Amino acid sequence: MPNKLEELLHQGPIAVNIGVADFAETLQSQGVEVVHVQWTPPAGGDPELVELLDQLL
Amino acid sequence: MVTGVVIRKNEYHDSVFLMRVAKRLSQQKGIQQAAALMGTQKNKALLEEIQVRSREISEATPSDLIVAVKADSQEALASMLEGIDRWLTIDPGSALRVDIRTLDEAVAMQPRSNLAVISVPGPFAAREARKALEQGLNVFLFSDNVPVEDEISLKEYARDHGLLVMGPDCGTAIINGKGIGFANAVRRGPIGVIGASGTGIQEFTSLVHQAGGGISQAIGIGSRDLSDAVGGISLLTALNTLDSDSQTEVITILSKPPGERTLAGLIPKMRQCQKPLVACFLGLKPGSLSADAPYKTARTLDDAAAIGIRIVTGHAPPRWDAHSPNFQKLVGREKANKNPAQRYLRGIFAGGTFCFQTQQILQDAGIVVHSNAPLHGNVKLADPMKSEEHTLVDMGTDDFTVGKPHPMIDSRLRRERILTEGQDPRVAILLLDFVLGFNASPDPADELVPAIQEAKAAATDRGGSLSVVASICGTEGDPQNFPRQVRVLEEAGVAVFPSSAQAAQFCALLAAGLSEGPHAE
Numbered sequence: 354m355p356n357k358l359e360e361l362l363h364q365g366p367i368a369v370n371i372g373v374a375d376f377a378e379t380l381q382s383q384g385v386e387v388v389h390v391q392w393t394p395p396a397g398g399d400p401e402l403v404e405l406l407d408q409l410l
Numbered sequence: 411m412v413t414g415v416v417i418r419k420n421e422y423h424d425s426v427f428l429m430r431v432a433k434r435l436s437q438q439k440g441i442q443q444a445a446a447l448m449g450t451q452k453n454k455a456l457l458e459e460i461q462v463r464s465r466e467i468s469e470a471t472p473s474d475l476i477v478a479v480k481a482d483s484q485e486a487l488a489s490m491l492e493g494i495d496r497w498l499t500i501d502p503g504s505a506l507r508v509d510i511r512t513l514d515e516a517v518a519m520q521p522r523s524n525l526a527v528i529s530v531p532g533p534f535a536a537r538e539a540r541k542a543l544e545q546g547l548n549v550f551l552f553s554d555n556v557p558v559e560d561e562i563s564l565k566e567y568a569r570d571h572g573l574l575v576m577g578p579d580c581g582t583a584i585i586n587g588k589g590i591g592f593a594n595a596v597r598r599g600p601i602g603v604i605g606a607s608g609t610g611i612q613e614f615t616s617l618v619h620q621a622g623g624g625i626s627q628a629i630g631i632g633s634r635d636l637s638d639a640v641g642g643i644s645l646l647t648a649l650n651t652l653d654s655d656s657q658t659e660v661i662t663i664l665s666k667p668p669g670e671r672t673l674a675g676l677i678p679k680m681r682q683c684q685k686p687l688v689a690c691f692l693g694l695k696p697g698s699l700s701a702d703a704p705y706k707t708a709r710t711l712d713d714a715a716a717i718g719i720r721i722v723t724g725h726a727p728p729r730w731d732a733h734s735p736n737f738q739k740l741v742g743r744e745k746a747n748k749n750p751a752q753r754y755l756r757g758i759f760a761g762g763t764f765c766f767q768t769q770q771i772l773q774d775a776g777i778v779v780h781s782n783a784p785l786h787g788n789v790k791l792a793d794p795m796k797s798e799e800h801t802l803v804d805m806g807t808d809d810f811t812v813g814k815p816h817p818m819i820d821s822r823l824r825r826e827r828i829l830t831e832g833q834d835p836r837v838a839i840l841l842l843d844f845v846l847g848f849n850a851s852p853d854p855a856d857e858l859v860p861a862i863q864e865a866k867a868a869a870t871d872r873g874g875s876l877s878v879v880a881s882i883c884g885t886e887g888d889p890q891n892f893p894r895q896v897r898v899l900e901e902a903g904v905a906v907f908p909s910s911a912q913a914a915q916f917c918a919l920l921a922a923g924l925s926e927g928p929h930a931e
Contacts, residue, residue, distance in 0.1 A: 356572025358651055361524045361548050362627055365586030369516040369547065371538050372529030373424045376552070376591060377506055379848040380527070383588050388516040388523070389506040392530055392538075393422040394448075397473045400533035 411442060411480055414487045416494055417466045418475040422448065423498070424529070429815040431477075431497050440486025441479060446498075447813060449474040450531075456813040472531075513541050527590060528577075529553055535578060536560035543567050543575070550590050551577030551632065558639050561632070565643035574647050580630035581608020584615060591630075592818060594847040595887030599624015601718045602658035604648045606633050606665035609761030610692070610711060612847060613883045614664055617715035617909055620885065621727035626658040638669030642676055653683045660721045662688040662714050663705070666766065680704040686721050690714040692767050693785050696774075710767060710911040730912050732919070740905055741916070744839075745923050749874030752838035755779070755921045756831045757802035758824050760817035760854075761910070764843045764881070765804035768914040772800070775918035782809050797831060800921065802841075818850050821857035828858065832865025832876070838924050839877045840865065841917050843910055844899070846884025846892060853890060855898040862902050877920060878904045881913035 368387040370377035377389040396402040423431075428446040435444035443460065447453040449470030457467060462478045470476055477494060481487035510516050517523055526542035528535055532555025539549045543564065551564075556578035568575045576583055582605070583590040587598050594612055596619035605611035608630060615625050629652070631644040645663070652658045661683065668676065668691065680687055687705035690713065706721075708714035712730075720726045731737065755777075759765040762783060769785040772778075778787070782794035783804040791798065794809040803810075805817045805824055817824045824842070831837050840862070844854045851857060862878050869876035880899055886892045899906050907913040 357524060357546055358548055358572060358574045358647065359655075361574075362586060362651065362655060364524065365588050366525045366590065367520065367522050368525045368527050368590075369513060369520065369523050369542070370527045370529075371513060371516075371542075372527075372552070373426045374504070374506060375426050375849055376527050376529060378504060380588065380590065381506070383848075385588050386520065386522075387527075388510060388520045389508070390510050390513060390516050391508050392424075393420070393511070394473050394531070394534060395537075397420075397471050399472070403534065403537065 411482065412484050412487050413462055413478065413480050414491050415462065415464055415467060415479075416477045416491055417449075417470055418477075418498075420473050421475045421498075422473055423475060426815075426819065428475075429820060433820065435477075435479060435490065435497060438490060440482045441490060442482065443480040445476070445478045447476050448472055449476050453813050513538065513545065517545050517547075523547055525550060525585070525590075527552070532556050532578075536564060539564050539575065540567070543571065543573055546571075546573070548573050549575045549577070550583055550630070551575060551580055552591055553577070554579040558634060561634060562640055562643070565635075565640065569643055569647055574629070574651070575632075575644055576630045577632040579633045582611040582628065583630045584611075584625055584628035586627070589848045592845070592847055592849050593628070594619070594883070594885050596885055597624040598626065598657075600626055600657065600659035600722045601662065602626045602652040602655065602660065603628045603662045603664060604631060604645055604652065605629070605663070606631055606635055607763040609845060609883065610664040610690075610763040612761075612845060613711045613763070613910060614662065614690075614715055616883050616885050617712060618718060620908060621715060621719050623715075623719045623722065626655060627652060636665050636668035636672050638671045640672075642668065642672045645676070646679060649679065649683065653685055658685065660686045660688065660718050662690065662708075662718050664690050664711065664714065665692070667691045667694045677704060688714055688717045688721070692763065693770055710771070711763075712909050712911045730915075732915065741919055741923075744877040744879075744905060744920055747875035748838055748924070749835075749872060751835045751872075752869070752874050752876075753799075753924055754797075754836050755800045755839040755841060755917055756797050756834075756837050757841035757917070758827050758831070759802065759804050759843050760806060760824065761843050761845055761883070762804045762806050764883075764910040765802050767910060768802055768841070768917070771911060771914040772918050772921070775922060777918060777921055783807060797834070803827070818845050821851055821854055825858060825861040828861040828865050832861070832868045835872050835874075837869070837876065838874075839879060839917055839920050841913060842878065842880045842904075843913075844880055844882045844884075844895060846882065846888040846890040846895065848889065850890070853895075855895040859898055859902045862904060866903060878902075879907070879913050879917050879920075880904050881907045881910040883910065
């Protein structure tokens with residue numbers, strides 16, 4: 354059975370885009386299936402607090 | 411002049427979107443300057459630098475949007491800030507849904523997903539990448555400023571689970587013919603490439619295409635993958651996969667020189683490859699590779715493309731000939747009318763790899779340069795904002811881009827630098843790179859031509875002539891209209907070359923003439 358990387362190379366990308374929306378639009382313009390995530394910084398954008406929360410959860 | 415600020419709590423937009431908002435705002439009547447930024451410490455410091463400060467700004471968090479506007483009058487300012495909503499709305503023509511908030515929701519909606527493209531700010535990027543890997547997705551990680559320990563742990567996890575991490579700091583990939591990030595429209599074919607540099611992959615794939623060849627897969631691995639800290643984890647995964655990929659006949663590796671331990675560990679793995687390998691380690695001294703290395707060595711990206719084409723077709727593509735009459739005529743044209751004060755070359759680069767490769771080519775020609783990103787043997791610029799003698803600046807580094815758009819998507823930074831260099835009577839040659847492709851500036855030539863013309867006119871007024879030399883990386887399938895980009899530059903008197911290496915070799919000839927010629931001091 355092909356691994357997930359081989360699957361990606363043979364089928365082409367089926368993408369989840371997290372961040373810059375332009376990247377999703379460019380993929381879409383090439384006929385790639387893409388879902389864009391409207392990302393927002395977790396924990397008010399405080400990386401230390403994020404790490405703390407990740408440890409707790 | 412009046413200044414106004416709007417803060418929108420918990421409203422996040424990506425940096426490219428905000429760059430576009432700021433650009434549109436500053437083009438409106440009565441508006442002198444506009445900034446649209448998230449409230450990070452770096453961005454707040456940037457506002458402080460342009461004398462925009464308030465209690466609300468200092469209290470803003472990285473989740474809060476700050477829009478700051480300097481206007482001619484109170485009326486212009488008020489009308490801009492009152493109507494701010496319409497500038498912050500995502501393009502209504504976009505087919506993207508905007509109601510999906512998490513990776514889990516996205517995967518639930520599209521269960522066949524096989525790749526996460528991640529470009530969130532560095533401190534949060536590893537967290538999103540880890541979630542994607544745990545969902546069984548390969549990762550294209552565009553974000554930079556990801557700690558190296560995170561890079562190692564992500565890549566080890568991916569390797570152990572049959573996945574690949576491209577990045578962090580990965581600008582380009584072409585997977586099964588689809589460009590990801592900054593990529594060019596190239597035909598498919600039997601040449602596979604694995605690259606630690608985005609612009610390196612762009613140039614290589616474009617040159618292969620221009621020579622009639624095609625690309626099976628172009629896999630980015632991130633700028634640090636071949637360092638001894640990371641040890642080439644993604645390179646090895648990509649190498650094994652391309653070696654067993656039926657569409658790939660030759661594999662090219664593009665990188666700065668690998669760490670010594672990494673290279674020693676890679677050699678036996680490379681020997682096991684069934685397919686021919688080509689390695690272009692930019693910046694490596696000639697002769698520093700052992701003769702029995704299990705790969706063919708390319709000194710430049712152009713060489714790498716030519717070797718790949720020769721392996722798959724049996725024929726070398728036509729090469730650039732520095733002795734051809736046309737070329738010599740061009741050298742003659744550009745050497746004419748220099749005034750005695752004009753001594754130096756100034757390279758202003760959008761692509762870091764082009765800056766690096768140009769230094770190697772100039773060094774091979776015996777020319778030492780100053781740079782903010784110097785190759786071994788060159789001199790580090792004391793101040794990246796100020797050129798000294800021969801200078802090559804990589805304008806895509808943090809020296810220039812903190813809180814400002816990368817020169818590949820917006821030419822403002824380079825325009826300002828061209829104008830500055832144009833004021834320096836010692837400058838004889840300006841060298842520029844133009845990078846086309848998906849997500850790059852829609853019209854880089856048009857954006858820079860007015861500054862080029864102004865710099866040329868200033869040199870003429872001083873009784874000299876400014877040579878402007880450019881390379882264009884891209885293909886006729888790119889959205890920017892390649893032939894038009896060439897035409898616009900040539901009409902502005904620019905000597906245009908189809909690759910950065912050729913432009914650099916041309917500059918080496920011109921610059922050598924300056925120091926040896928009758929005008930030397």
